[in-house]
Structures are given as structure tokens and as C-alpha cells.
Amino acid sequence: MEIKSTSTMTDQEIERLFKWREQVFPIEGKGIQWSKSERHILVYENGEAIAHMGFGRFSVVGSRASDVIGVGGVVVRPECQGRKIPELMFEYLAQTEELDACKLPKTLFCPKRLGPYYGKHGFQEYKEGFEFLQNDEYQSSKQFLLMAQGLADMTGKLKIASLPW
Numbered sequence: 001m002e003i004k005s006t007s008t009m010t011d012q013e014i015e016r017l018f019k020w021r022e023q024v025f026p027i028e029g030k031g032i033q034w035s036k037s038e039r040h041i042l043v044y045e046n047g048e049a050i051a052h053m054g055f056g057r058f059s060v061v062g063s064r065a066s067d068v069i070g071v072g073g074v075v076v077r078p079e080c081q082g083r084k085i086p087e088l089m090f091e092y093l094a095q096t097e098e099l100d101a102c103k104l105p106k107t108l109f110c111p112k113r114l115g116p117y118y119g120k121h122g123f124q125e126y127k128e129g130f131e132f133l134q135n136d137e138y139q140s141s142k143q144f145l146l147m148a149q150g151l152a153d154m155t156g157k158l159k160i161a162s163l164p165w
């Protein structure tokens with residue numbers, strides 16, 4: 001297995017990773033505009049991409065302002081699931097200096113049912129609420145949890161002046 005990060009993905013990688021069934025990502029996210037990832041962590045096996053984790057740098061404001069790493073597009077090809085490959089990608093993210101990821105708090109959005117899964121990866125639900133931009137207006141959502149790692153000292157409703165990730 002090989003793991004690397006890149007700012008661009010080939011059409012073939014996008015097809016293999018994001019289009020292996022009609023609805024690959026949680027249905028709860030349909031209809032929401034999501035930010036594009038600045039960086040892509042890709043895992044390869046026998047020369048083929050088998051997993052992806054996108055990340056970017058974003059700003060949030062609660063009781064204080066903070067830059068955070070926003071993780072999105074976590075996916076493993078169905079035939080490779082159950083092998084703890086996301087753990088490798090989280091380890092890569094924790095160590096990389098790209099976008100200062102090694103130093104910044106990490107955040108992600110997920111449906112409720114995946115909260116315990118990301119809990120195992122060291123994330124905790126940010127329970128004080130959040131709102132993000134959609135068509136230049138702030139919107140909140142009960143469809144998703146905001147999971148965070150390294151934001152324990154933040155309080156108050158988080159304002160995210162961008163699309164979610």
C-alpha cells in the first residue's frame with residue numbers, strides 16, 4: 001500500500017473513488033453545497049486508488065476565532081472496507097505539515113450514525129451548535145454532527161463563514 005497527498009485527482013481516480021454506486025456519500029448531505037478539498041490524501045494498492053480523505057484549511061468563530069483543518073470526502077472502495085484504512089489517512093493527516101495540519105484542530109461533518117465511528121478516531125461531537133454559509137446566508141443543520149479534535153477549549157455556537165466541508 002502507498003499513501004500520498006496531492007492537490008489534484010485524475011478523472012479515473014474520481015470515478016473509482018466517488019462513483020462506485022449512485023449515492024456514495026451519506027444521503028443526508030444531498031442538497032448541501034460542500035467546499036472542495038484543497039488537498040487529497042490518496043491510498044493506492046497495486047497501482048489503483050482505493051481510499052481518499054480530503055482536507056482544507058478553514059476559519060471558525062465561537063468564543064474565539066480559530067483556523068481548523070476541515071476533513072471531507074472520506075471514502076474507501078467497497079471491496080477494501082473494514083481494513084482500517086481510514087486510520088492510516090488520519091495518521092497521515094496528523095503528521096503532515098501541509099496547511100499546518102499537524103498543528104491545527106481537525107473537524108469534520110458526519111451523519112449521526114457515523115459519530116461513534118469518528119469517536120474511535122479521536123473526534124468528539126461539538127455540541128454547542130454551528131452554522132455555515134449556503135448561498136451567502138447562514139444556515140444550521142440537524143442532519144449532521146460537527147466532530148472535532150483539538151477544539152476542547154472552544155465554546156459557543158460556531159460560525160463558519162464558508163461552505164461546510
Ligand SMILES: CC(C)(COP(=O)(O)OP(=O)(O)OC[C@H]1O[C@@H](n2cnc3c(N)ncnc32)[C@H](O)[C@@H]1OP(=O)(O)O)[C@@H](O)C(=O)NCCC(=O)NCCS
Pocket residue numbers: 024025026073074075076077080081082083084085086087109110111113114117
Ligand atoms: C465510512 C467508511 C469510510 C469506513 O471505511 P472502512 O474501511 O470500512 O473503515 P474501518 O475499517 O476503519 O472501520 C470499519 C468499522 O466502521 C464501521 N462502519 C463503516 N461504515 C459505517 C457506517 N456507514 N455506519 C456505521 N458504521 C460504519 C464498521 O461497522 C466497522 O466497525 P468496527 O470497527 O466496530 O468493526 C466507508 O464505509 C465508506 O467509504 N463509506 C461510504 C462513504 C462515506 O459514508 N463516508 C463518510 C462520510 S462522513
